[in-house]
Amino acid sequence: MEFEAVIGLEIHVELNCATKLFCDCPNRPGDEPNLNTCPTCLWFPGAMPRTSREAVQKASLLCLGLGAELQPVSAFDQKVYYYPDLPKGYQLSQAHLPLARGGGMDIIDEEGRPKSLRIHHIHMEEDVAKLVHEMEGRTPISLVDFNRAGSPLVEIVTEPDFRSPHDAMEFLKALRTQVRYVGSSECSMENGTMRVDANISVRPKGTNLMNTKVEVKNMNSVRHVGDAIAFEISRQSACAQSGEAIVLHTRLWDPDKKVTVAMRAKFEGPCVPDPSVPSIVLTPQAIEQMRAQLPEMPAARAQRLVTEHGLSGEEAVYLSTDPDVAGYFEALTGHGVLPRTAMHWLTTQLIPAVRERRQELAKTKVTPARFAALLQMLARDEINANAAREVLSHLFDSDETPESIVGAKGYKQVSDPGALDKLIDKVLAEQQAAVADLKSGQGKAMGFLIGQVMQASNSKANPKMIRDLMAKKLA
Amino acid sequence: MDSVFFYRNPNPDASGNGPLGHLSIATQPNISIAGWPAEAGSHALAGYTALEDASVAARLRKKGANLCGATRMSEFGFGLKNSLAAQAVQKGDANAELVLDLAGECRLAALHEGLCGYKPSYGLVSRYGLIGLIPSMEACGIIARDCKTIRDILEAVAGPDEYDFSVPEDAPVSFSTQGIDPEKISLGVIEEARSALSDEDRVIFDARTQTLKKAGFTIKTLPFPDFSLFSLVHRIVGSVEASSCLGRYDSVRYGKRVPGAKNWNEMYLQSRGAAFGPLLKSYLFQGAYFQFEQFSGYEDACRIRARLLSEMEQLTTQADFLILPAVNSASIHAPNTTESLDDTYAKVFHTAFTNVTGQPAFYLPFEGNKGVQLAGPRLSDARLLALGEHIQNMQQRGQ
Ligand SMILES: [Zn+2]
Numbered sequence: 001m002e003f004e005a006v007i008g009l010e011i012h013v014e015l016n017c018a019t020k021l022f023c024d025c026p027n028r029p030g031d032e033p034n035l036n037t038c039p040t041c042l043w044f045p046g047a048m049p050r051t052s053r054e055a056v057q058k059a060s061l062l063c064l065g066l067g068a069e070l071q072p073v074s075a076f077d078q079k080v081y082y083y084p085d086l087p088k089g090y091q092l093s094q095a096h097l098p099l100a101r102g103g104g105m106d107i108i109d110e111e112g113r114p115k116s117l118r119i120h121h122i123h124m125e126e127d128v129a130k131l132v133h134e135m136e137g138r139t140p141i142s143l144v145d146f147n148r149a150g151s152p153l154v155e156i157v158t159e160p161d162f163r164s165p166h167d168a169m170e171f172l173k174a175l176r177t178q179v180r181y182v183g184s185s186e187c188s189m190e191n192g193t194m195r196v197d198a199n200i201s202v203r204p205k206g207t208n209l210m211n212t213k214v215e216v217k218n219m220n221s222v223r224h225v226g227d228a229i230a231f232e233i234s235r236q237s238a239c240a241q242s243g244e245a246i247v248l249h250t251r252l253w254d255p256d257k258k259v260t261v262a263m264r265a266k267f268e269g270p271c272v273p274d275p276s277v278p279s280i281v282l283t284p285q286a287i288e289q290m291r292a293q294l295p296e297m298p299a300a301r302a303q304r305l306v307t308e309h310g311l312s313g314e315e316a317v318y319l320s321t322d323p324d325v326a327g328y329f330e331a332l333t334g335h336g337v338l339p340r341t342a343m344h345w346l347t348t349q350l351i352p353a354v355r356e357r358r359q360e361l362a363k364t365k366v367t368p369a370r371f372a373a374l375l376q377m378l379a380r381d382e383i384n385a386n387a388a389r390e391v392l393s394h395l396f397d398s399d400e401t402p403e404s405i406v407g408a409k410g411y412k413q414v415s416d417p418g419a420l421d422k423l424i425d426k427v428l429a430e431q432q433a434a435v436a437d438l439k440s441g442q443g444k445a446m447g448f449l450i451g452q453v454m455q456a457s458n459s460k461a462n463p464k465m466i467r468d469l470m471a472k473k474l475a
Numbered sequence: 476m477d478s479v480f481f482y483r484n485p486n487p488d489a490s491g492n493g494p495l496g497h498l499s500i501a502t503q504p505n506i507s508i509a510g511w512p513a514e515a516g517s518h519a520l521a522g523y524t525a526l527e528d529a530s531v532a533a534r535l536r537k538k539g540a541n542l543c544g545a546t547r548m549s550e551f552g553f554g555l556k557n558s559l560a561a562q563a564v565q566k567g568d569a570n571a572e573l574v575l576d577l578a579g580e581c582r583l584a585a586l587h588e589g590l591c592g593y594k595p596s597y598g599l600v601s602r603y604g605l606i607g608l609i610p611s612m613e614a615c616g617i618i619a620r621d622c623k624t625i626r627d628i629l630e631a632v633a634g635p636d637e638y639d640f641s642v643p644e645d646a647p648v649s650f651s652t653q654g655i656d657p658e659k660i661s662l663g664v665i666e667e668a669r670s671a672l673s674d675e676d677r678v679i680f681d682a683r684t685q686t687l688k689k690a691g692f693t694i695k696t697l698p699f700p701d702f703s704l705f706s707l708v709h710r711i712v713g714s715v716e717a718s719s720c721l722g723r724y725d726s727v728r729y730g731k732r733v734p735g736a737k738n739w740n741e742m743y744l745q746s747r748g749a750a751f752g753p754l755l756k757s758y759l760f761q762g763a764y765f766q767f768e769q770f771s772g773y774e775d776a777c778r779i780r781a782r783l784l785s786e787m788e789q790l791t792t793q794a795d796f797l798i799l800p801a802v803n804s805a806s807i808h809a810p811n812t813t814e815s816l817d818d819t820y821a822k823v824f825h826t827a828f829t830n831v832t833g834q835p836a837f838y839l840p841f842e843g844n845k846g847v848q849l850a851g852p853r854l855s856d857a858r859l860l861a862l863g864e865h866i867q868n869m870q871q872r873g874q
Contacts, residue, residue: 039526043723045515046507046529046604050640078719080766084739089722142739270770272719273777275611276602278640 002205003237006213007162007229008120011175012195013154013185014127015058020150021126022049022092022277029130029148041150043088049277051076055124055152056280058184059099060290062154063122065182065297066175068103070287074123075279077271084144085128093125095271099154099280105178107170117171118159127151154184160199160210165226165233168198172222177298181323189221196225201246202236211246216260218252228253232260301326309339319343324362325351335372338379345375349392357396366395374402386459387411415462417469420453423461424470427452438474446470479562482512483544493539495631498624500535501569503560504545505552506615507604508532515606516548516557518731519724519750529604530639531573531615531632538631543569550755551608552577553717554819560584561592561618571619571628577609578709578819579801579826581616582838582848586801589843591863593617593625596854597833598643600629601636608720609713612830622863625837626650629856650857655865657691662849663794664694667702668825672800680800683847687798690869695794699786704779705828706820711765711776712831717755718762724750757816780831787832791852796862800825801838801848835859839866 017027023040040047063070075097078090104118129149133142156175162168176187176194187194201213216232219225232251239246251260282290296304298320305316305326319326325346332342350371354364374395378388383406394405406412414420428435431452438445446467453466481504502508505515507525514520532542547559552575560580563569565588574581576594585592594616607613615632617625630650636642664684672680688694726732726746733749736742751759765773791797806821820827829836829850836850837859851859 042728044526045513045520045523045606045723046525046527048603048639048641050638080719080722082722082740082743084727087723087725087727089725090719270766272715272766272773273611275716276639276641 001241003202003233003240004205005163005229005233005236006160006201006203006210007164007168008160008199008213009156009158009162009168009171010197010199011156011158011172012197013062013156013179013187014193015055015062015152015154016183016185016193017052017054017058017152019052019054021052021055021124021152022150025150027151029127029151031147033132033143033145033147035147037146037149042146043149049076049092049274051277051280052152056099057290058182059122059124059152059154060282060287061182061294062179062184063100063103064291064294065178065184066103066105066119066122066156068100068119068122070100070282070290071098072283073097073279073281074099076124076274076277078274079125079271083128084142085131085149087129087144090272091126091128092274092277093155093271094123096273097279098123104158105171105174107167107174109170110164110166115167117161117167120157120159122154122156125153125155127153165229168229169222169226172196172225176222177321181295181297183295183323189219189224192220198225198229198232200229200232200236202233202240212248214246214248215250216253217250217263218254220255224253224255227255227258228260231258235260295323298323298326305329309333311339311343315343318347322361324360328361328368331368332372332375335369335376337372337375341375341379345371345388349389353392353396359396364396365399366392370395370402377402377406381413381415381462381464382406383411383413384460384463386454387413411460413462414457414460415465417465420457420461420465420469423453423456424466424473427456428470428473435474479546479559479566479568480544481514481547484511484542487543488536488539488541493537495535495627496539498539498570498628499541499543499568500628501543501563501572502532502545503548503552503572503574505548505575505606506532506545506573507606508542508545511545513545513606515552516550517724517751517755519721519726519747520606520729521731523729525604527604530601530636532604534632535628540628540631546572548574549580550752551606551717551721552580552613553608553755553758554578554814554822555580555583555587556754556814556819558584561588561590564588564590564618564620571617571624574616574618575605575607575613576616576830577607577613578706578713578823578830580823581618582801582826582836583807583822585618585838586840586844586846587807588618589840589846590618590620591622591625591837591839591867593619593622593629593837593860594829594835595629595633596835596856597830598641599633599835599854599856601632601639601642603636603638609716609830610720611716612709612713612833614830614833622837622839622860622867626857626860626864629860633856650860653858653861655861657687657865660796660862661693661695661794662687662796662798663697663790664798665699665702665790666696667699668799671703671824672803673805676800676804679845680847683841684798686841687866690866694798697790697793697797699790701783701786702828703824704783705831706824708776708780708783709823709827709831710761710816710820711773712780714758714762715765715773716762718759718766721751721755721759726750754814754816754819761816783828784832787828787834788852791834795851796855796859797850799848799850801846802826837863839863841870 025036076092077095079093080090098121100122109115127148130145179187198216199213201211203209203211216228219228252263302316302320305311319329377383391405434445450466504513507529509528513525549556549558560574561584582592600615617628619625635644684694733745834853835856840846
């Protein structure tokens with residue numbers, strides 16, 4: 001029998017707010033343990049949650065960015081469960097009245113056809129503390145770090161529209177792009193700002209059965225999500241083949257062994273409305289105001305890059321996927337760099353260089369202004385491409401302008417015909433064999449000769465002028 | 476005999492400055508005051524010292540009041556078992572006392588000592604720093620000898636609070652003296668509350684309404700057939716909220732930790748088992764039952780609550796204020812030692828409805844503990860207290 005998978009995702013996204021969801025503590029989970037805490041996020045007696053406006057704003061923008069419909073009233077509930085990472089015994093989460101409903105992402109499926117994957121709802125909730133397991137001598141101990149307790153999260157719950165690992169991975173990539181665009185989160189699975197749980201069941205292909213699902217957690221990259229789903233589909237299909245019943249449970253993905261392993265479930269109870277947290281009321285006007293704050297989204301931006309800058313559709317989509325990249329590109333053209341030059345140097349030189357240095361495009365020392373100044377010198381033939389690449393690497397380490405680096409390090413291109421003439425004559429005299437090759441019609445000898453002149457100039461010569469001058473001499 | 480005080484402020488605040496400078500105010504140890512023990516009458520909080528001032532405490536101090544100490548209280552303020560609330564005021568150790576009113580505790584403690592006991596409108600007074608049990612029902616109540624003192628204190632503590640977002644930002648607070656003209660005021664008697672009294676109590680209650688009628692007030696009889704559902708709804712919703720709320724007392728960072736547990740799960744279970752007294756435990760068991768086994772029962776109770784709320788709003792348009800008995804006297808004479816949930820709810824039969832609806836209410840003494848309960852629409856606190864002052868002045872003139 002052939003089986004098909006029915007997959008739904010639950011995606012937690014940590015909002016990049018300055019403070020936690022219900023107190024003014026900095027939202028910096030990575031700081032020294034338990035540094036960012038107060039009576040409210042430690043849940044001391046008498047403390048009361050105070051919902052952050054910024055979190056509601058960023059969560060709402062995220063919902064709009066995913067095409068979901070913001071609800072006029074949403075409210076927090078106490079979601080009861082007992083675990084040491086949640087010392088107050090309940091998590092504040094919107095269980096009954098979520099912030100938004102509906103929405104979704106369009107992807108291209110494995111056969112190349114467009115496919116819509118729907119979102120069921122999006123709700124806000126607070127993160128819990130982090131448990132760190134260590135050994136104290138021979139005794140295993142667990143330490144609790146409250147820096148993350150109360151961090152603002154949204155949970156995106158999809159419809160079970162997914163049928164393959166491909167669907168899930170494409171959805172996550174598209175979602176990540178949208179969320180980065182609205183600026184609500186970095187959405188990095190590697191850094192834990194996006195966490196994905198997958199609910200997977202299998203059924204005989206062509207039926208409408210909704211079989212018992214298994215939840216899989218602990219994937220920390222989009223690829224792992226795909227791998228874990230693929231493993232789980234084949235595991236469950238094998239179970240179904242052999243008639244083994246699937247029971248509702250949770251499994252953890254083991255990225256080293258590439259298998260899922262059953263885990264012990266946390267005890268989870270129902271949800272009671274929390275009267276201490278006022279409902280979030282969004283008037284139609286407030287929702288419209290929020291919508292007006294939405295930035296230009298990737299699809300629209302790509303379209304504009306094509307019409308305004310003459311990029312190809314593929315190039316435009318590539319740039320638009322990351323708002324930082326698209327923003328950098330537009331900043332370069334804003335400084336007068338030609339779109340083609342900007343596209344080429346950004347994608348082939350700057351981005352790899354930034355990545356190699358483990359930096360971020362938005363935060364690197366090589367600002368669009370500095371990089372544009374460098375590319376302008378290239379355009380004015382003041383330096384050649386080799387020198388530009390060298391100067392670029394210096395820009396990462398110093399605050400000096402490209403002009404002063406070029407001056408100080410002697411990268412200025414030699415474009416003086418007299419100086420170049422001497423170099424060319426010297427090379428032509430030394431390389432008789434190559435000259436003969438060229439004259440007998442072997443075109444690639446020209447490249448060799450230009451290279452020799454470049455070398456003789458310590459890479460500072462203007463290669464275009466060498467070619468012109470040499471062509472004249474040999475004509 | 477134990478002292479009334481669980482804790483006395485060793486450094487009394489300098490008095491004389493500010494509008495409340497003449498007042499010495501007692502609290503209970505479920506109202507946080509920085510540096511004071513705040514055990515809320517429970518082993519679950521044994522050894523816990525408050526880190527910050529509750530907003531009510533901070534506001535009272537700002538107006539010059541002297542916070543003199545915290546009195547002995549029932550576990551988490553639920554019911555009056557082991558509570559010595561109102562005695563400090565009775566004995567003259569304090570001019571007023573703050574007592575959380577979860578189902579009528581503040582009003583009934585006042586009744587025991589023949590004092591005024593006031594429960595403000597829900598959302599009028601910040602709950603920040605109050606170690607509560609039933610967040611959707613409880614309010615910080617005030618006990619004093621007279622309504623004027625209550626009004627001064629309420630004026631100082633009422634209003635929006637940047638630390639408690641559940642207090643509406645635009646809550647109207649004006650406590651300027653209001654003239655009361657009995658000829659223009661109607662008092663509604665809820666027939667079902669009156670008829671639940673014993674014959675003896677009913678005679679006394681009717682005498683009170685007669686006195687007020689003679690003083691010029693219009694007395695109206697108003698039907699509320701489902702009045703008895705208020706205490707039932709309170710019991711179900713309250714127990715579920717309590718069960719959720721007390722989840723945080725895990726004995727890890729404060730409270731008594733039972734030794735010898737093999738793992739954290741066992742430690743939680745054993746410590747929580749040892750932390751709470753029998754009354755609260757039965758309340759928590761009941762709440763957990765509705766939470767985990769009978770959630771639809773809880774949801775029904777919430778729906779009934781919404782219906783009762785709108786029926787009460789309707790009723791309060793038919794009279795300016797409500798006048799009710801405060802308690803069935805047979806219930807308060809039940810022995811205090813083995814108080815059960817049934818006993819507790821029998822005592823608050825006449826008071827719990829205002830905790831369900833959030834409207835203001837207070838106990839006004841007549842011949843000590845033979846007084847009445849007055850209630851008004853939500854946020855009618857200033858007028859309700861003006862009514863109380865008017866009646867107290869009447870009593871003083873011997874009318
Ligand atoms: Zn905090």
